[in-house]
Amino acid sequence: MGDRARGVVLYTCAALLLAGGGVWWVRAAPRQVTDSRIAQWQQDAQRLLPDDDEQRVAGTVPLAAGADHEVVADLDTGEYRVSVICVGGAESQVRVSLGDAGTDSGRGLDCEGGSEPNNFTVGTAGQLRMNVTVGAAGPVVFRYSLLPETS
Incomplete structure (x- = not known):
């Protein structure tokens, strides 16, 4: 595999990891429970x-x-x-x-x-x-x- 292909794979994995972390962070936030x-x-x-x-x-x-x-x-x-x-x-x-x-x-x-x-x-x-x-x-x-x- 060439340097260019390794770079694409590395950057794609980093982007997926960042996106997954962002989704986890939003979903893990405490819910604001409000009583009507x-x-x-x-x-x-x-x-x-x-x-x-x-x-x-x-x-x-x-x-x-x-x-x-x-x-x-x-x-x-x-x-x-x-x-x-x-x-x-x-x-x-x-x-x-x-x-x-x-x-x-x-x-x-x-x-x-x-x-x-x-x-x-x-x-x-x-x-x-x-x-x-x-x-x-x-x-x-x-x-x-x-x-x-x-x-």
Whole structure:
């Protein structure tokens, strides 16, 4: 076999190897699993806990079953009303705790069907750390809002 024929075979094999690797790479990519209910639950959470002109921080986060999520908000020193709500399917729950993970038992919220927001007041010294843990049933949409307490 001549040099020219060996070059053609070598380049053809390299091209096939590259094409096969590309196909493998695309097929091996993790699939984005989306739940069609999430968009509706986000709208429900926004409706149940709407934005307020006075709020300092707010957010809406979709979370999978068993997920842990940390919210860190830099705030002025003072008291704030924390409003939280979750919306999810049957038997879905979240636990919200403040401070470092594991330092308090937190508050449990039932997410099924969406209910009224849960409100509580906290004092901060510049930063609020909120840990959200989703129970075994999920996914859920968690929404929170922080407003300064007026005296």
